[in-house]
Amino acid sequence: MFRKRYTPISVVWETTLNCNMKCLHCGSSAGESRKNELTTQEGLSLCEDLKKLGTRLITLMGGEPFTRKDWHVLAQHIRNLGMNFTIMSNGLIIDEKIVSQLIKLDPYAVAISLDGGTAETHNSIRRVDTSFERCICGLGLLRRANLPTTVVTTVHKQNFKELPIIRDFLLNKGIAWQIQMANPVGRFPESLMLSKKEFYSVALFIASMRKKYSIKELPLMGAHNFGYNSKILPNITILPWIGCQAGLTAMGIQSDGGVKGCMSLPDGFVEGNIREKSIADIWNDLNSFSYNRNFKKEDLNGECKDCKHGRRCRGGCLTVSTSLTGKPHCDPYCLNLIERKMISV
Amino acid sequence: MKKRRELDAKLREFGCALGLEETDVTRAKRTAKNVITMALLTVAFAVFGQVMMPGGPSGLYYTGASVKDFQILFGGWV
Numbered sequence: 478m479f480r481k482r483y484t485p486i487s488v489v490w491e492t493t494l495n496c497n498m499k500c501l502h503c504g505s506s507a508g509e510s511r512k513n514e515l516t517t518q519e520g521l522s523l524c525e526d527l528k529k530l531g532t533r534l535i536t537l538m539g540g541e542p543f544t545r546k547d548w549h550v551l552a553q554h555i556r557n558l559g560m561n562f563t564i565m566s567n568g569l570i571i572d573e574k575i576v577s578q579l580i581k582l583d584p585y586a587v588a589i590s591l592d593g594g595t596a597e598t599h600n601s602i603r604r605v606d607t608s609f610e611r612c613i614c615g616l617g618l619l620r621r622a623n624l625p626t627t628v629v630t631t632v633h634k635q636n637f638k639e640l641p642i643i644r645d646f647l648l649n650k651g652i653a654w655q656i657q658m659a660n661p662v663g664r665f666p667e668s669l670m671l672s673k674k675e676f677y678s679v680a681l682f683i684a685s686m687r688k689k690y691s692i693k694e695l696p697l698m699g700a701h702n703f704g705y706n707s708k709i710l711p712n713i714t715i716l717p718w719i720g721c722q723a724g725l726t727a728m729g730i731q732s733d734g735g736v737k738g739c740m741s742l743p744d745g746f747v748e749g750n751i752r753e754k755s756i757a758d759i760w761n762d763l764n765s766f767s768y769n770r771n772f773k774k775e776d777l778n779g780e781c782k783d784c785k786h787g788r789r790c791r792g793g794c795l796t797v798s799t800s801l802t803g804k805p806h807c808d809p810y811c812l813n814l815i816e817r818k819m820i821s822v
Numbered sequence: 823m824k825k826r827r828e829l830d831a832k833l834r835e836f837g838c839a840l841g842l843e844e845t846d847v848t849r850a851k852r853t854a855k856n857v858i859t860m861a862l863l864t865v866a867f868a869v870f871g872q873v874m875m876p877g878g879p880s881g882l883y884y885t886g887a888s889v890k891d892f893q894i895l896f897g898g899w900v
Contacts, residue, residue, distance in 0.1 A: 486878035487885055534877040536885040559874040585876060588844045588886030642842055654888045678839040685842055685850035696892040701884055710827070713858035715887055715895065716867055717878055726878050739884065778831050820832050 483770065484531040485728035485760060489538060489740040492520070492548065493732050496540040496544050498567050499604045504663040504796075507540040509525070517547045520754075527758045532728075534585060538565040540732070540739070543575060552582045560655045561585040565629070570610055571615030576622050584666040587619055588627040594642025602635060616652070626652045629700075633659040633669045637679055644686060649694055656683060657700035658810065662743060662800045673815050679703070680812055684710040694707070704793040706786045707812035709820070721790040724748075724766020725759055730756075738766045741796040742819050757776075768805050769794065779807030780814055863895060870894075 493514055493560060496507035496528045508602070515523065527535065535555050540606050542548050543566055545662040555562045562582070568589040577653025579587060589612060593599030596609035603609075619626045630636075630643060658676065661667035671679065683699050688711075690697075706718070723729075723746075730736055735744070736749040748766065751758040768776075774788050779802060781792040792798055793808025801809060823851040830848070867875075874894050875886055 486876075489885060534885065561857075563877075563888065565886055586886055586888030619826060625889045627888060629886050638840065647868070651889060651893060653887055655886055674836065678836045681833065681837050681847065681850050682840045682842060685837070685843060685846040689846065690850045692892055692896045696889055698887055707852070709851055711852040712860050715891060716864060716879070717860060722879060727884060769872070820829065 481652035502665040568612035568615035741792040
């Protein structure tokens with residue numbers, strides 16, 4: 478019988494849960510390392526196995542990936558195998574030595590978190606007094622080295638009003654800017670999540686800025702949880718939403734070898750561990766990632782049930798949906814839904 | 823006409839939180855040009871992007887899109 482073949486094109490690998498910050502919104506509750514994290518040798522073998530599965534881009538994240546002493550060994554191996562890598566950091570310990578290592582490794586992107594337009598806001602979210610100053614310094618080093626740099630801003634009630642300040646800082650710097658919404662997973666309390674009205678305001682801001690400035694002036698995009706199917710606004714992600722990609726073209730790997738469709742999903746979504754079963758066996762298992770691979774329109778829940786976009790959209794971000802409603806395929810932070818309910822379109 | 827005015831008023835109310843002025847809000851709305859541009863981009867991605875952009879579709883959504891993605895899709899800052 479015909480069986481569709483899936484390829485984990487983009488893999489997010491939490492290389493360590495160790496982190497030098499204790500951010501308010503951290504979805505992984507990072508801080509201490511996980512027990513029994515993958516060794517260097519296991520990490521190198523993992524990269525080889527991913528290459529065989531067809532992976533093209535590995536995102537090294539944490540915790541803070543630069544706290545792992547062998548980060549550059551892993552990155553070099555990825556490059557030697559002909560794959561690309563992106564590294565996501567809080568920017569706290571980026572110095573000239575790390576930048577010179579990055580130059581040699583030629584990353585696809587170096588993504589740095591910037592969560593406030595002022596030191597006060599950024600530092601209170603990141604819970605490190607010098608983090609804003611050091612983040613800005615790190616961004617300057619990356620920019621001077623001409624490395625492809627991205628700023629990721631995770632918005633919630635405490636910082637969304639500072640988006641215009643961050644915009645002014647990033648204008649004409651050639652730095653990509655991704656805005657994403659904080660979800661109530663890990664350490665982040667639901668009480669600080671954006672209201673739907675605030676969420677729509679941010680979407681309006683992104684749409685407006687994308688029209689006001691050229692891509693050269695401000696390469697800005699909303700992330701996977703900023704959508705979907707608006708009748709009023711243009712698309713604010715880079716491309717139209719084609720549904721959650723967890724287990725279809727995306728995979729997440731925890732630092733202890735646990736495998737999920739997406740790193741932001743809670744632990745209940747771990748499909749297996751690469752220490753017990755090969756990653757190819759986990760990925761190709763007929764029962765893995767069934768929430769997306771075996772999705773049917775009837776699986777839609779809540780207000781997504783009767784949506785005409787449901788088949789393609791699959792109810793938005795699986796993490797937002799499950800964390801807020803306890804059910805998959807009914808992400809309530811949907812532009813189309815908000816427009817129907819709050820703007821009566 | 824009345825409906826459009828109501829919509830614009832509602833959008834201005836949403837935009838206030840982030841200091842968006844009336845022109846910013848009006849500018850934000852979708853136009854036929856947006857729809858056509860996005861359709862062309864989607865076709866371009868389907869033909870070239872899958873190969874040229876290492877992260878594929880999920881790389882654009884989840885992993886902190888690169889300046890290189892913008893350059894590939896928008897043809898060197900077009």
